[in-house]
Amino acid sequence: METNWAGTIMNIIDKITKLVLINLLWVVFVIAGLGIFGIMPATAAVNILIRKLLVGEELSNLFGSFWSEYKKSFLTSNLLGIVFLVFGLFLYVDISVLFGTESLLGKGILAILFMIVIIYFATLLHLFPLYARYEMKTLNYIKLAFVLAMSKPLTTMLMVLWLFVVVIITLQYTVIFPLLFITMVNIGVNWLSMKFVEIEII
Template sequence: MDTNWAGSIMQMLDKAVKLVWMNCLWVIFTLIGGIVLGVMPATASVSFLVRKMIKNEEIENVFQEFWKYYKNSFKSSNIIGLSFWVVGLFLFVDITFLIQMEGMIAKVLLIGVFVLLFVFLGVLLNFFPIYSRFEMKIMEYIKLAFVMAMTRPVTTVFMVLWLCVVTILSIEFSVIIPLLFNVLIILGINWLSIVRIEKKDYELISYNK
């Protein structure tokens, strides 16, 4: 029993070290890609590795597997990322503009934009688990991410809430940012995807492959 207990502790420590190393690689390769071109393939690479960890698949060399997936996903993830950047910038400008306006119409429009922001976050968060699992045409990733965000609103809400929780914790405990910020977000959304989507709605995912 003592041996099993010690083995479990060692496995937990090994996973913790790998998670920190993944987050460091995410920061490094996001900067290497000039942030704009680095963030999507770096995030996709972390999602791929985290997914393997959740499913208890062996990760022999974190750097080698990260680098391999980063290279393979660089072009396609950035093409998709361009659409996310454009929509995100559009929503940011709209919110910034409407907050400064007064009147009922501005408030109604602001509520509408916040609804669109929630949908945008839902599609973005659902995208990475899908991208790390399936091989599809570029537009099919966005289509399936949108379908999952809209047809599974409870899971989408949990994903957005998890994003908020990790962000708040990171503001309170800034040490999380360089060590685990991105990895914790991806860990949560991949776990939700596997547990709440794939096991219950495999037929829907298979249909949209």
């Protein structure tokens, strides 16, 4: 019994250590990619490694695995990032122009834009688990992520709730950001995707 208990504790410590190292690698590779070109492939690599941990796959060489996934994901993930960045800038500009308008039509359009922003972030939450699990054409990731964001509202809300909880905790304990923020967010989002979404995708 004592041996099992000690083994369980060691296993938990090992998992937490790996999560911290993956988060630190995310920070390093985002910087290595000059920020804007590093954030998408680094986040893709995090999701792929997190998924392997969730299914019990052994990760003996974290740096090598991260670097390999980062390289493989660099082009496709950055193309996805460009699409989201352009669309996000479009939304930002439109909302900035209409914000504070007294026009009834303007307020109506602004309300629609805010709903699109919610769908935009919901689609982004579904994107990376799909990217980590499936291989498909670049735009098909966005299409499927959008469909899932709309057709799985409960799962999407749970993802948003998990993100909110992690953000609140991180704001209270800022040391979490460089150590566990990215991995905490993605372990929850990937678990929800694996549990409630991907099981229904043929």
